Amino acid sequence: MESINGIMIAIVLFGIGIFALIIRRDLVIKLLALGLIDSSSVLFLVSLNAEGDGIAPILYGPLAANYVDPLPQALVISAIVINFSLLALALVFVMLLVERYHTTDSVRIAHEVEKERQS
Amino acid sequence: MKHTAIVIFAILLVSGFCMLLFLTSGYHGARGSADNPYLAAGAAETGAVNLVTGIYLNYRLYDSLFELLVFSIAVLGVRFYLNADESQKPSVVRIAESPVVRIAADLLFGPIVMIGLYLIVFGHLSPGGGFSGGAVGGTGLLLCAAALGAEVVARRFHEQIIEQIEWGILLVILLFAIVPVLFGYTPLSDLLPPGRLGTLLSGGTIPIYNVLIGIKVFIGTWVVIYSFIHHRGEI
Amino acid sequence: MIIVLLPLGHFLLGVLSLLWQRGARRLFPFALLADASLIGTLWVRVAGGTSASIVLGGWGRDLGIELSADRIGLAFSTLALILAIAVTAYLWKERLRPYFYVLLHFLLASVFALVFARDLFNIYVIIELLTLVSFLLVGYERKAQQIWASLNYLILAALGMAMYLFGVGIIYYHTGTLNLTLLAERIIGMHDQMWLITASTLLVVGVSIKAGVFVFSLWLPAAHASASPAVSALLSGLVIKMGVVVLLRLSTVLDISLPLIVMGGLTGVVGAVYAMFTYELKRLLAFSTLSQIGYLLIGIGIGTPLAIAGSISYAVAHGLFKGLLFLAAGQVVHTTGSAFIPQQVARREKIPRATRIALLVGTLAIAGLPPLAGFCAKGLLSAATHSLAIHLLLVFVSLGTVISFSKLVPLLDPWRGGSDEGAKTISYGILALSIIAFLPLSFLFDGRIQVLSSLSLLHAGESIAIIAAGLLAHHVLRRHYTRLPQRIFRLEEAILTILSMFFVTFLLLAFF
Numbered sequence: 001m002e003s004i005n006g007i008m009i010a011i012v013l014f015g016i017g018i019f020a021l022i023i024r025r026d027l028v029i030k031l032l033a034l035g036l037i038d039s040s041s042v043l044f045l046v047s048l049n050a051e052g053d054g055i056a057p058i059l060y061g062p063l064a065a066n067y068v069d070p071l072p073q074a075l076v077i078s079a080i081v082i083n084f085s086l087l088a089l090a091l092v093f094v095m096l097l098v099e100r101y102h103t104t105d106s107v108r109i110a111h112e113v114e115k116e117r118q119s
Numbered sequence: 120m121k122h123t124a125i126v127i128f129a130i131l132l133v134s135g136f137c138m139l140l141f142l143t144s145g146y147h148g149a150r151g152s153a154d155n156p157y158l159a160a161g162a163a164e165t166g167a168v169n170l171v172t173g174i175y176l177n178y179r180l181y182d183s184l185f186e187l188l189v190f191s192i193a194v195l196g197v198r199f200y201l202n203a204d205e206s207q208k209p210s211v212v213r214i215a216e217s218p219v220v221r222i223a224a225d226l227l228f229g230p231i232v233m234i235g236l237y238l239i240v241f242g243h244l245s246p247g248g249g250f251s252g253g254a255v256g257g258t259g260l261l262l263c264a265a266a267l268g269a270e271v272v273a274r275r276f277h278e279q280i281i282e283q284i285e286w287g288i289l290l291v292i293l294l295f296a297i298v299p300v301l302f303g304y305t306p307l308s309d310l311l312p313p314g315r316l317g318t319l320l321s322g323g324t325i326p327i328y329n330v331l332i333g334i335k336v337f338i339g340t341w342v343v344i345y346s347f348i349h350h351r352g353e354i
Numbered sequence: 355m356i357i358v359l360l361p362l363g364h365f366l367l368g369v370l371s372l373l374w375q376r377g378a379r380r381l382f383p384f385a386l387l388a389d390a391s392l393i394g395t396l397w398v399r400v401a402g403g404t405s406a407s408i409v410l411g412g413w414g415r416d417l418g419i420e421l422s423a424d425r426i427g428l429a430f431s432t433l434a435l436i437l438a439i440a441v442t443a444y445l446w447k448e449r450l451r452p453y454f455y456v457l458l459h460f461l462l463a464s465v466f467a468l469v470f471a472r473d474l475f476n477i478y479v480i481i482e483l484l485t486l487v488s489f490l491l492v493g494y495e496r497k498a499q500q501i502w503a504s505l506n507y508l509i510l511a512a513l514g515m516a517m518y519l520f521g522v523g524i525i526y527y528h529t530g531t532l533n534l535t536l537l538a539e540r541i542i543g544m545h546d547q548m549w550l551i552t553a554s555t556l557l558v559v560g561v562s563i564k565a566g567v568f569v570f571s572l573w574l575p576a577a578h579a580s581a582s583p584a585v586s587a588l589l590s591g592l593v594i595k596m597g598v599v600v601l602l603r604l605s606t607v608l609d610i611s612l613p614l615i616v617m618g619g620l621t622g623v624v625g626a627v628y629a630m631f632t633y634e635l636k637r638l639l640a641f642s643t644l645s646q647i648g649y650l651l652i653g654i655g656i657g658t659p660l661a662i663a664g665s666i667s668y669a670v671a672h673g674l675f676k677g678l679l680f681l682a683a684g685q686v687v688h689t690t691g692s693a694f695i696p697q698q699v700a701r702r703e704k705i706p707r708a709t710r711i712a713l714l715v716g717t718l719a720i721a722g723l724p725p726l727a728g729f730c731a732k733g734l735l736s737a738a739t740h741s742l743a744i745h746l747l748l749v750f751v752s753l754g755t756v757i758s759f760s761k762l763v764p765l766l767d768p769w770r771g772g773s774d775e776g777a778k779t780i781s782y783g784i785l786a787l788s789i790i791a792f793l794p795l796s797f798l799f800d801g802r803i804q805v806l807s808s809l810s811l812l813h814a815g816e817s818i819a820i821i822a823a824g825l826l827a828h829h830v831l832r833r834h835y836t837r838l839p840q841r842i843f844r845l846e847e848a849i850l851t852i853l854s855m856f857f858v859t860f861l862l863l864a865f866f
Binding site: 014018021022023030034037038040041042044045048049071072075078079082083085086089090093094096097100101106107109110112113116117 | 502504513516526
């Protein structure tokens, strides 16, 4: 086991994010946890292919230097934008629900929705 | 009682999941860059010194198109849901009370947008690119809204015209990508030659894409932020 | 080249519809016409033997993104086309904002893009796009129930895709490629390496959340039942199949057949049981979708060409008749004013005749009556299973389906009822026609699989026996129905079950 590296941090963050998603009842905190989960998967992707002393893949010099793998970084750009868009829309829906039911508690909202469905 | 059971269960499952991932990923140091096909010929083929931009705007342009679509649909959705009930919201907009915020925002707004533009235009030469530059510019505009008031800024950017511009830019990007197909090039290939490495005009069509994407993300970020401000009625 | 025109063309048309909003509704049928010609051309090319595969930009496979059209992709494109035509006809007279048509364009674009995709990260981007568009379509009418259902859907889908991204990272780290073809080459000797097992589990779990596998897709009943009928038809008929397509592509590269069979069996049985005990029409259809997905997964898990052909034809057939059922159910709910079956039966004079006939055709198809579409596909699947246990499983699921749909028998009287709107009748007609014509048409699309030789009188007899037994069982059990607990669909418990099934999948892959 080496020193603490990005991979360990990413996995721990993912765990914290899922844990918060399960335990906390507040809808906004669930969205924060989702954001944390997204960030952790991005971090995992980047740090899995990065070296400790690598430099950014901007090729000014000759090819001998140890460049970091550029592909995961390109993937990560797309992933960040997509996750941002999903989170923005989720926030909009949470706002609509909160205005409707005047609470951010997910358990109570589920209960109210179920009651409306039965009637 | 039941809640405690859920908590214990969650702790067990989540920590087990994390341990499993950690132990079985098979991480044994970083991969070398010796056999990376992008590093070998990337600069020469794409003409972009910043290889990451070269990848996502040349080799994997298809992914970036769909990612732009996700972004645009998100902006569309936010606007559809938040601005639909226009009649109910009296827009009480308060300018930030503290003079420190106002003056600081006035001073900072200009440089921030300039930095955003730099990131966009030089995206193929140094870290940056359309997405990050556009986000920086959009957030700078938020700072301006904090300084002057959201309604003032919104009056400058007419909503209908902004919407047309935003989707018009997406149309131009798409045409850029599709029209070469009709002239016999393979889909999404480069139109312009790579050019001399390291100069501003290198990179083929990459700078053009960067600028278009940058403007689009700039407008999109502003629209999302303004929809939230307008819906709540204050800043 | 045509392959890339399908998704990007719809993308372009969607943007155009947004800029020119008055013409959006009239533009749509022309778009579908253009699609039909493109898909037809591709079919001719693929059936003629030449492969239609292209790497965008002209780069090699290890550099660019590959798209490739094969029979499977084209079968689903045809399904998408037929469903889109039917939904357009169904919604022709309603006052929909142009925004809705824009979303439909983007939905079709993402479906076409996904069926031709051969690159792991491309699949990720398109699945997220599909999630986003269906999320917006479900919440279109802005009812609180829809918003809550789609929020749950979004959170679970985002979690699943984060796991998928972890899996992609591990695979890229060890093999250096994201392309499925290259990946298959590079993992030839490595099938019991730990990282491959973990990565496969992550990928499968991530996609299963979207694919309608039982344990992972507890959002499905709520979302499909609360959406408006046309949207439900598209979701159940089309979007769910996309997850199954991705699982199919993954199963050709990774070795995940055992978890697929187990999960498929679980999904089929539990979905059927829940469908038996539900008295709300649209929920019944949603649960039945869950159980049919079980069929598909078992077929994919078995993996022989005959089984895969059976799965794909069943997926297409299911899309057709589930679409028909959802559209008809929408009319039923609308005219009788209630979502629950007992009240609908009480007010059944109000249901128009075309809707009744549509319900009849759909129910017969899903029950597996020969020679309609359902029988054709189920027969292929039965022919492909050689183990008795799996065969009994399939029989049980069919039985459950028939029992659940026997509840609708009082509604199916085709000789009464007034007339329906012209547009809706056309949409029913299109789908019903394709269901009836499925068997003859499948001879055209036949590859090396001999459809006729696999289906035999034995299968026909089996199907009829199952239908009769199901009707009888329903009649006998009718008095004993109780409400099953539906409490398990809370978000937290859904996530916990996902995590537990993750471990189960991992153990299945590691030790078998």
